[in-house]
Amino acid sequence: MDSHAEDYLLIDRFLAGDEECFGTLVKKYQNYVINIVYSLSSNFQAAPDIAQEVFIKVYKNLLYFKKESAFSTWLYRITINTTYSFIRAKRELFVAVNTSAEPLRITKGSLTELEEKERRQLVQEAIGSLPSKYRTVLVLKDIEGLSYIEIARILKCRLGTVESRLSRAREVLKRALSSIAGKDGEI
Amino acid sequence: MNCHKVKKLLPRYVDNELADAETLNRLATHLKTCLSCSRELNSIMVLKKLVSGQERLQAPDDFLARVKDRLKPEPQIIRLEWVPEAGILAKWLIPVPVTAFLVLAVVLFGSIKREMAAEQKSYFDPFNTEMILSPSML
Ligand SMILES: [Zn+2]
Numbered sequence: 451m452d453s454h455a456e457d458y459l460l461i462d463r464f465l466a467g468d469e470e471c472f473g474t475l476v477k478k479y480q481n482y483v484i485n486i487v488y489s490l491s492s493n494f495q496a497a498p499d500i501a502q503e504v505f506i507k508v509y510k511n512l513l514y515f516k517k518e519s520a521f522s523t524w525l526y527r528i529t530i531n532t533t534y535s536f537i538r539a540k541r542e543l544f545v546a547v548n549t550s551a552e553p554l555r556i557t558k559g560s561l562t563e564l565e566e567k568e569r570r571q572l573v574q575e576a577i578g579s580l581p582s583k584y585r586t587v588l589v590l591k592d593i594e595g596l597s598y599i600e601i602a603r604i605l606k607c608r609l610g611t612v613e614s615r616l617s618r619a620r621e622v623l624k625r626a627l628s629s630i631a632g633k634d635g636e637i
Numbered sequence: 638m639n640c641h642k643v644k645k646l647l648p649r650y651v652d653n654e655l656a657d658a659e660t661l662n663r664l665a666t667h668l669k670t671c672l673s674c675s676r677e678l679n680s681i682m683v684l685k686k687l688v689s690g691q692e693r694l695q696a697p698d699d700f701l702a703r704v705k706d707r708l709k710p711e712p713q714i715i716r717l718e719w720v721p722e723a724g725i726l727a728k729w730l731i732p733v734p735v736t737a738f739l740v741l742a743v744v745l746f747g748s749i750k751r752e753m754a755a756e757q758k759s760y761f762d763p764f765n766t767e768m769i770l771s772p773s774m775l
Binding site for chain 2: 473476477480481484485488489494497498501502505506509569570573574577588591592593595597598613616617620623624627
């Protein structure tokens with residue numbers, strides 16, 4: 451059975467009263483959801499809470515889920531919307547969280563590990579500074595590894611829109627990251 | 638295939654979205670000989686690697702338990718069921734105690750005033766200042 455059919459079956463059984471099936475869905479998708487939330491929000495501390503919120507919405511709305519799309523498409527859409535409403539609501543708090551980000555510790559690990567951590571932080575900052583429509587497409591493509599068609603379905607837009615937003619995202623990111631990518635002499 | 642066409646196809650190539658074998662072939666042929674397009678390909682690949690190399694988070698072990706906790710009905714949710722009736726409640730039930738209180742207050746105040754007047758009449762001593770300021774009279 452493919453993943454989509456399996457999801458539909460779990461949903462049917464959940465709606466018929468088998469609560470365990472909801473747990474199975476959560477376990478199956480929790481890491482995807484948490485990572486999308488984190489990549490879009492850059493908020494490490496809040497990511498699990500926002501992801502929980504996503505699944506609460508799923509629980510309450512599964513009854514209205516029409517099997518016109520894959521469950522994952524619907525779930526990713528809820529994840530993106532929930533994350534952006536959180537960002538809008540907590541914008542001020544976000545600034546506080548980001549500026550008080552814990553300093554890098556040198557006690558453990560080699561210098562290259564430290565550099566790696568710094569680099570990841572810079573990349574995350576650069577992703578976070580992208581306008582949301584570009585950020586979303588970039589995260590779904592390069593972090594989640596979804597196909598153009600899957601992204602188009604999630605965002606309810608045309609394939610060409612996905613492609614142009616992705617190109618734009620990469621252009622902006624390339625400029626923002628030229629200093630660190632320049633170390634490899636590749637960008 | 639010219640540079641313009643190749644550069645347009647490069648993101649699809651990097652993203653594994655080019656399925657057509659002939660297009661792939663012609664693209665590869667061009668890349669072998671064109672430095673400009675190869676550089677652009679490399680640049681997209683490095684960027685993609687940087688972004689996709691971000692740390693993956695793991696959901697905490699108690700993730701599902703926390704979701705279930707938050708789904709448990711709380712007393713507040715039960716109270717929420719009364720919300721649609723709140724208008725009716727406000728219309729009928731709130732004025733009742735308020736009116737009752739006001740009536741009671743008027744009656745009580747009236748009787749206290751009368752008592753005070755009675756007390757003042759019977760015990761008032763113009764030479765006893767202590768009595769005038771006694772808290773029981775205020
Ligand atoms: Zn060329």
